[in-house]
Amino acid sequence: MIERLAVLGVGLIGGSVARALKRAGKVRHVVGYGRNRANLETALSLGVIDEIAASPEHAVEGADCVLLAMPVGSMAETFSRIATHLAENAMVTDAGSTKQDVIAAARRGLGGRIARFVPAHPIAGAERSGASAAQADLYDGRSVILTPQPENEADVVAAVADLWRACGAQVMEMTAAEHDRIFAAVSHLPHLAAFALVDELAARPEAELYFRHAGSGFRDFTRIAGSSPEMWRDIALANRADLIAELDAYVARLTRLRDALAAGDGNVLFDSFVRASGARSNWAPAGTHLENDE
Amino acid sequence: MIERLAVLGVGLIGGSVARALKRAGKVRHVVGYGRNRANLETALSLGVIDEIAASPEHAVEGADCVLLAMPVGSMAETFSRIATHLAENAMVTDAGSTKQDVIAAARRGLGGRIARFVPAHPIAGAERSGASAAQADLYDGRSVILTPQPENEADVVAAVADLWRACGAQVMEMTAAEHDRIFAAVSHLPHLAAFALVDELAARPEAELYFRHAGSGFRDFTRIAGSSPEMWRDIALANRADLIAELDAYVARLTRLRDALAAGDGNVLFDSFVRASGARSNWAPAGTHLENDE
Numbered sequence: 001m002i003e004r005l006a007v008l009g010v011g012l013i014g015g016s017v018a019r020a021l022k023r024a025g026k027v028r029h030v031v032g033y034g035r036n037r038a039n040l041e042t043a044l045s046l047g048v049i050d051e052i053a054a055s056p057e058h059a060v061e062g063a064d065c066v067l068l069a070m071p072v073g074s075m076a077e078t079f080s081r082i083a084t085h086l087a088e089n090a091m092v093t094d095a096g097s098t099k100q101d102v103i104a105a106a107r108r109g110l111g112g113r114i115a116r117f118v119p120a121h122p123i124a125g126a127e128r129s130g131a132s133a134a135q136a137d138l139y140d141g142r143s144v145i146l147t148p149q150p151e152n153e154a155d156v157v158a159a160v161a162d163l164w165r166a167c168g169a170q171v172m173e174m175t176a177a178e179h180d181r182i183f184a185a186v187s188h189l190p191h192l193a194a195f196a197l198v199d200e201l202a203a204r205p206e207a208e209l210y211f212r213h214a215g216s217g218f219r220d221f222t223r224i225a226g227s228s229p230e231m232w233r234d235i236a237l238a239n240r241a242d243l244i245a246e247l248d249a250y251v252a253r254l255t256r257l258r259d260a261l262a263a264g265d266g267n268v269l270f271d272s273f274v275r276a277s278g279a280r281s282n283w284a285p286a287g288t289h290l291e292n293d294e
Numbered sequence: 295m296i297e298r299l300a301v302l303g304v305g306l307i308g309g310s311v312a313r314a315l316k317r318a319g320k321v322r323h324v325v326g327y328g329r330n331r332a333n334l335e336t337a338l339s340l341g342v343i344d345e346i347a348a349s350p351e352h353a354v355e356g357a358d359c360v361l362l363a364m365p366v367g368s369m370a371e372t373f374s375r376i377a378t379h380l381a382e383n384a385m386v387t388d389a390g391s392t393k394q395d396v397i398a399a400a401r402r403g404l405g406g407r408i409a410r411f412v413p414a415h416p417i418a419g420a421e422r423s424g425a426s427a428a429q430a431d432l433y434d435g436r437s438v439i440l441t442p443q444p445e446n447e448a449d450v451v452a453a454v455a456d457l458w459r460a461c462g463a464q465v466m467e468m469t470a471a472e473h474d475r476i477f478a479a480v481s482h483l484p485h486l487a488a489f490a491l492v493d494e495l496a497a498r499p500e501a502e503l504y505f506r507h508a509g510s511g512f513r514d515f516t517r518i519a520g521s522s523p524e525m526w527r528d529i530a531l532a533n534r535a536d537l538i539a540e541l542d543a544y545v546a547r548l549t550r551l552r553d554a555l556a557a558g559d560g561n562v563l564f565d566s567f568v569r570a571s572g573a574r575s576n577w578a579p580a581g582t583h584l585e586n587d588e
Contacts, residue, residue, distance in 0.1 A: 073560075123507070123509050143507075145507075182503060182504055182507050183507065185495060185504050186495070186504050186505075186507055186508040186509070186512045187508075187509065187511055187512065189491070190491065190511055190512055190515040190516075191511065192548070192551055193487060193491070193515070193548065194515060194570075195551075195566060195567050195570040195571070196544065196547045196548050196551055196566070196570070197483070197484065197487070197544065197547075197570075198569075198570035198571075198573050198574045199547065199566045199567075199569050199570040199573070200543055200544060200547045201479060201480070201573070202569050202570065202572075202573035203569070207573070209476060210476055210479050210480050211480075211573070211577050213417070213437075213439075213476050213477070213480055214480040214481075214577070215417050215480070215481065217481055217484055217485065217517075217518045218480045218481065218484055220514040220515070220517045220518065221484040221487070221488060221514070221515055221517075221518060222484075222574055223511075223514045223515075223574075224511045224514065224515060225570045225571060225573075225574040226571055226574040226575050227567075227571065228571070229564055229567035229568045229570075229571050230564070232563075232567055233560050233563045233564040233567060234560075236551075236555060236563055237555070237558065237560050237563070240555050240556075240558070243555060244552060244555055244556060247548060247551070247552045247555070248552070249494055250490065250491065250494060250548070251545055251548055251549065251552070253490045253491075253493065253494045254486070254487065254490050254541060254544070254545055254548075255545065257486055257489075257490060257530075257541070258538060258541045258542070258545070261530060261531070261534050261537060261538055261541070262534075262538060264531065264534070266367075266527050266528075266531050269526075269527045269530055269531070270523055270524070270527040272489060272490070272493045273489050273493075273521075273523035273526055273527060274523045275492075275493050275496050275497070276488075276489040276490070276491075276492035276493040276496065276519045276523075277489070277492075277519060277520055277521065277522070277523050278496075279492050279493070279495070279496035279501070279505070279519075280492045280516055280517075280519040280520040281520050283505050283508070
């Protein structure tokens, strides 16, 4: 049982952890902090949190569990501010979409308290944002990836794993480097590629003409271009090296298709499309009703 | 009333036209031809067509309306074969996703009969293919774009427009060049981009690891990578010039994001993501239950 949970960033992700732990009867009191006061008032009135803290430092005072659920670009400052205010045995976890960058920030900010921080990435999300979008079942059946640190003792890793399992999630572990490499390819690159396509069309004088004729292929390809610009700027910068490598590989592959087109070489196109179509058709996303997971 | 409709290519697209016209009571007899005999037998047994023709030449004999609904790469040969077998007043239309290339093939193949051919592109489709997937309501509320030729007389354009309207579609007109330019951007490029991403991951030794962690953003971005390799090879080659221009613009934009990342310039990323996110959120695809339209 968590006696006092501090949620720093009470949006969809943080608010849903609070709701899920309440549903599971695993938390007694939730204190929330965030930049947007109106959102915190909403969270309080909806029962997502039980108390509003005036600062991150106040939020973590006396908390036995701390969750960082803000955009990853804001985590460095938060780690620094809370370090000397953490209770002796507090466990700390986060919900950031990148891990090496968050861990580096935690090492700088938390100093000797790094052993109590177990990095996590819940593979979940939804179109809506803010505390009003928080839902107790957001993590049911979804994956949460932990990237434990050498300093973490087994008990704190187990406790953080239990927390995420109590939210309904399946917990798995990998290294932070492996995590960032995989998600650069399957999540961060597709987001940049979707943003780039929409921006390319939106920048044209005849943008309206293009959008008017866009159909469901375009709709699905670009759905994630409706995501939060701030969140994705932070993720892209935080996972810069892996993302650049993925962009280079992707551009090289697009260029090969372009050269085949210019040469009128239908075989190169056909072989690539056959491989892609086969792989895509054989791929069954984990959970058939997976919706909006990032 | 169409007395005898020849459907050349009795798949989802051609079969659905037959079903839709039967539903509307606008056709008396449908004769079908296609490469796959088993598919034709299925079409016959399901009542999608009333008769199987042994060749395209036989199919069009005595038909007052002819629909070409095969992959665009196969249309040139078909135009050549049917030219001298068309009835005097037969009207001809097609359902190809590219228009300038199909028109060029029709001019070569049909010769003096070109005045009776009114090119069309129905913006509709579905995941399933073949005659068994044909449905009478596939075109309900969807757009069909006509790109009439200088030789077309008003009466044949009106008759072909009536045919597509009888299928439930909304008909609009534009030039073939404008059509190909728009669909290169909003349909053909996204398909190549989705194929390229999946092929890039599928080609890696650790492909399984990547796919295992891919979520719903990846799922939607790559849905169209499950499309027919043959159909999309043909479309890409047929609309090569416009598609190359779009690929170049897209690669240039991805490269700008890449350079901003390398420079750690979050503002360039943020501004691009804001423009894209705003445009994507403001875009309402025509018809809220648009599904799988290409």
